[in-house]
Amino acid sequence: MTETEDIANSTYDVVVLGAGPVGENVADRTRAAGLTTAVVESELIGGECSYWACIPSKALLRPAIAQAEARRLPGLSASVQGPLDAAAVLARRDYWASDWKDDGQVGWLESIGAEIHRGHGRLSGERTVTVTAPDGTRKVLTARHAVAVCTGTRAVLPSLPGLEEVKPWTSREATSAKAAPGRLVVVGGGVVATEMATAWQALGSRVTLLVRGKGLLNRMEPFAGELVAEALTEAGVDVRTGTSVESVTRENGTVVVVTGTGDHIEADEILFATGRAPHTDDIGLDTIGREPGSWLEVDDSLRVTGSDWLYAVGDVNHRALLTHQGKYQARIAGAAIAARASGAPVQSDPWSAHAATADHDAVPQVVFTDPEAAAVGLSLAEAEQAGHRVRAVDYDLGSVSGAGLYGDGYRGRARMVVDLEREILLGVTFVGPGVGELIHSATIAVAGQVPISRLWHAVPAFPTISEVWLRLLEAYRDN
Structure with missing residues (x-):
């Protein structure tokens, strides 16, 4: 044969x-x-999820998030001020990716x-x-x-002259790299960009995040991107919004990025997180x-x-x-x-x-940054564009007792979008440490079209972050 x-x-x-x-x-x-x-x-x-996306990315992110949370707890914060053990984090990532076997x-x-x-x-x-x-x-x-x-x-790469010779990272290289680059430029403002900026900054890279639009995570409520950008900046990431990439070259091993404003940025690697096809x-x-x-x-x-x-x-x-x-x-x-x-x-x-x-109206998503951003259903803008008569109800997550116990200086926000005709939820967004585990309760409320009057009888345990549900419902009832 x-x-x-x-x-x-x-x-x-x-x-x-x-x-x-x-x-x-x-x-x-x-x-x-x-x-x-x-x-x-x-x-x-x-497939992709097991070896180059969901699993290895979360294995990279969990130590970074755990360290950030520990630094907010008196009695523990002094013990976790040093850098992460990058080699140990990468070895654990390899384990969770089954060593790509x-x-x-x-x-x-x-x-x-x-x-x-x-x-x-x-x-x-x-x-x-x-x-x-x-x-x-x-x-x-x-x-x-x-x-x-x-x-x-x-992954989709932009049409930039000479980009192939630069050998840029895509999400695959970002989740499987064997060492932290000294300097990393991340291009994009979505989930991959923000998560990988979070992970590699914590692992020792100096990260510059270039975002063409006005903010991050633009498919979520605006406050989600604002809180994540604020936290990334505090962690040391150089976040630049309204910034396009005009050219990229690699000179003697160094990546040189020229932006639309004429800035020249040097890095060891560049990650393009600019969409999927x-x-x-x-x-x-x-x-x-x-x-x-x-x-x-x-x-x-x-x-x-x-x-x-x-x-x-x-x-x-x-x-x-x-x-x-x-x-x-x-x-x-x-x-x-x-x-x-x-x-x-x-x-x-x-x-x-x-x-x-x-898939039409109850799609949940969690962005595993610090703080986490989690959402299901429609944002306020999407609900209004779809012609619904709606009201957004917001609450400061940091004012919830369970969140305050989670760590000092807890910052977060919750929003539910209420259909005023049927008094059901069309969408819910949480931003804050630990909120990823809240989103399934919201998904049940949205997918099940549970009346707000019935949600009032779903009593959240005290003291947990879930108490925000009670506060949101009170805010809706009282205003």
Whole structure:
């Protein structure tokens, strides 16, 4: 057999293209329904989240946040004034990223009965995926019922002359670097930019954060970005808003950045956290009459518009670029594929296990900076733009007893956006140390459309930060 010769075709009920958390969960649900399932992956089983995003980034951030919190506690603060042990932090990060080996996740997929095909998978016609293995051999996989595209996204770099020669960091290099650069420029104002600025500043880098817009985290309430920017500045990050990058060069190993205001900034590395694009440019969309590199529009069962066999699950459909939402979609897609394969109807009502309704109005997110920023649902501006008659209710989190006990000088803010017609919550935002663990209560309130009159009877424990719920409800009632 030559290295490019096709080997025999294999037929499955379902073929999953991409073995990140989303693809793994689709496979889990289809296998649980008794459907034969093949999973195709060109890199590590476990995907971006496990090795270059959620897991390693949070492993880097947790020591930085824990140290910042400890420094706010009398009796402990004097013991944690020194620098972090960067080598120990990076070693723990490596452990949580499984040293970039996927044996454990391979074992899990095999344990559920999914078959793994290593190599680059491309659609090659209806219900067909051709896999080119690392050695050049090819296999054609045919799906009886469905192909699920779970290929995620890739980092987008700006069009700057000579940027490729600079070898900039993207989120992958930022989460897998083996040492802290002495000087790091971070370009961007979103989640990756703020989290990595937090982590590497704490690990010893001198960080300059260049933000083209007016502030940070512009998809959240404005006060979220303001509080995070204030804290980053106090931690030593040079935060520059309204600053564009005009050119980047690397001279004798040093990165030289020229900004729109004419400033020259020197650094050892530069990270561009300037957006994501769908990883669909080379998966054979052209063979089924679709545009390579495009987002794939889907219905609430995650089936691609205009198709009866193709599903797009997770980031690739652009509904919510978050791992937990992708896994949620995977559960929906798996149930819908199984139902259609058995000939059962796929329901579209909100109670159905086959409809991804939470992606419309109850998407939670946590930014693991110091302070944390957590939000679910609509911001005030989004609610007003959508035509709702709303009222924002704010409360100073630092005035809550549980927050004050959390550490001296606690700074934070909470907001709930109330639909005045139905008296339910359309959105909630918390900013402050430790608020990431509050967001699920808000998600339940928003997703469940719980009446405010009923929330009054959900009594928060004292003294916890959750007492802010009582204060928000009191502020709504009394004003």
